[in-house]
Amino acid sequence: MNISPVINYSQYSGQYRNNTGANLENRAYNQAFTGKLDTASEIGMQKCEYALRVAANKIGDMFESKTSKAITNLIAAVTPNNNAKYLSQLEEISSHYASKKCIDVNVEDKILEKIASKNEGVIFIMNHSNQAEDPQMLAVLNSLLTDAYKSAGKEDSFQIPKIILNQDILTTMNPTKRKAFEAFGAVGIDANVLSADKKTNARAFLPLMKDFIRNKCNIFIFPEGKLAVKKTLPLEERFQPGVAELVNKVLGIKKSVTVVPVGFSYGKGESKLLNGMQIGTPVTFTRDSGVTTTTAGSLTSSKYADEGFVKFFNKNEGVENVPITRGGQPVGVEDAADYIKSILCENLQVVSREAKDKLDIPFDSSLLAKNNTLDHSGECYTILV
Numbered sequence: 001m002n003i004s005p006v007i008n009y010s011q012y013s014g015q016y017r018n019n020t021g022a023n024l025e026n027r028a029y030n031q032a033f034t035g036k037l038d039t040a041s042e043i044g045m046q047k048c049e050y051a052l053r054v055a056a057n058k059i060g061d062m063f064e065s066k067t068s069k070a071i072t073n074l075i076a077a078v079t080p081n082n083n084a085k086y087l088s089q090l091e092e093i094s095s096h097y098a099s100k101k102c103i104d105v106n107v108e109d110k111i112l113e114k115i116a117s118k119n120e121g122v123i124f125i126m127n128h129s130n131q132a133e134d135p136q137m138l139a140v141l142n143s144l145l146t147d148a149y150k151s152a153g154k155e156d157s158f159q160i161p162k163i164i165l166n167q168d169i170l171t172t173m174n175p176t177k178r179k180a181f182e183a184f185g186a187v188g189i190d191a192n193v194l195s196a197d198k199k200t201n202a203r204a205f206l207p208l209m210k211d212f213i214r215n216k217c218n219i220f221i222f223p224e225g226k227l228a229v230k231k232t233l234p235l236e237e238r239f240q241p242g243v244a245e246l247v248n249k250v251l252g253i254k255k256s257v258t259v260v261p262v263g264f265s266y267g268k269g270e271s272k273l274l275n276g277m278q279i280g281t282p283v284t285f286t287r288d289s290g291v292t293t294t295t296a297g298s299l300t301s302s303k304y305a306d307e308g309f310v311k312f313f314n315k316n317e318g319v320e321n322v323p324i325t326r327g328g329q330p331v332g333v334e335d336a337a338d339y340i341k342s343i344l345c346e347n348l349q350v351v352s353r354e355a356k357d358k359l360d361i362p363f364d365s366s367l368l369a370k371n372n373t374l375d376h377s378g379e380c381y382t383i384l385v
Contacts, residue, residue, distance in 0.1 A: 276358030
C-alpha cells in the first residue's frame with residue numbers, strides 16, 4: 001500500500017476539504033523489510049546468536065574485575081522508583097557506564113531541560129549504528145536527562161527510564177547482572193522480525209504502557225532492532241513499526257504522545273575518541289475526535305530533511321499541530337501508524353546525519369583529561385570521565 005497523505009484540511013458543514021497541502025504520493029509510508037529472511041532461518045540465527053551470547057557472557061564473567069562486580073552488585077540492589085534516592089542512584093549508574101566518553105552534543109538547545117520541566121513521559125528513539133557502543137551512549141543520554149531532572153527540582157516526580165531491548169541480552173546474563181540491567185530500566189522483548197512471540201511481548205508491554213500513560217516513565221527504544229545489522233538497507237526498511245504502533249495505541253487513551261529522536265555517531269581514525277549525539281526537536285502527535293495531528297520535529301529546520309516532508313509541513317506554516325489527512329479526509333486510526341512511522345523515521349534519519357556531521361570537527365584528544373563542558377570550534381563538548 002502506497003500511502004499519500006495530504007495535510008492541511010479545513011472543516012466546513014461537517015465536510016473536510018483540501019487546501020494546498022503537500023502531496024507525498026511518491027513516498028512509501030509503510031515500507032517494510034524486504035531482505036532475504038524466512039521464519040526458519042531467523043529462528044536458526046537466533047539460536048546461534050543466543051549460544052554466542054552465552055559463551056561471551058561466561059568469558060566476560062570470568063575476567064570481570066572485582067570493582068566491576070562490586071558495582072554490578074550495588075546496581076542489582078537498587079529499587080526503581082520515582083524518588084530522590086533512585087534518581088541519585090540512576091545518575092551514578094549512568095555516569096559509570098558513560099565513563100571516559102567525549103561527546104559533542106547539542107546541550108545548548110536545552111531540549112532535555114524542556115522535557116524535564118514538564119510532567120510528561122516521552123519516548124526516545126535512537127539509531128542503532130554500533131551495538132557495542134550504543135548502550136554507553138544511551139547511558140550518557142540518561143546521565144544528561146537525570147541532570148536535567150535535578151536542575152528542574154523533579155527529584156521526587158521524574159519519569160523513570162524503561163529501555164526496550166532484545167530479551168536474549170537479559171536471559172543470557174548471570175542473574176546478578178540481569179537484575180542490575182533491570183534496575184537500570186531494561187525491559188526484554190522478543191525482538192525477532194518474523195517469528196516474534198506476540199503474546200510474550202504483549203505481557204511485557206502492558207505494564208509499560210500503563211506507566212507511560214500515567215506519565216510515570218520514559219521509554220527508550222532502538223526502532224531498527226535486529227535489522228540494525230542490515231547496513232545496506234535504507235533506514236525506511238530497517239525502522240520497524242513497533243514504536244509507531246505503540247504511539248498509535250497510546251493515542252487511543254492519551255491525548256498526546258511526544259517522541260524525541262536522538263542520533264548517535266562514532267569517530268574513526270584520528271577522531272576515534274570523539275562521539276556525536278544530536279538530540280532532535282521533539283515530535284508530538286495528538287488525537288482529538290479521531291483526527292491525528294503531528295508536529296514537524298526537525299523536518300523544517302534541517303538541511304537533511306526530505307524535500308517532500310519539507311513541503312508537507314511548510315505548506316502549513318504557522319500551524320503547530322498539523323492534521324494528517326488522505327484525499328482531504330483525516331486518516332483513520334487503523335492507518336495512522338504508517339504515517340507516524342514515516343514521520344519518526346525521517347526525523348531519526350535527520351538527527352543521525354547531523355550527529356555524524358559532528359565528527360568532521362577537528363578534535364583535540366587532550367580534552368578528555370578535563371571534566372567539564374567546553375566550547376570548541378563553535379560546538380559544545382560534554383565530557384564525562
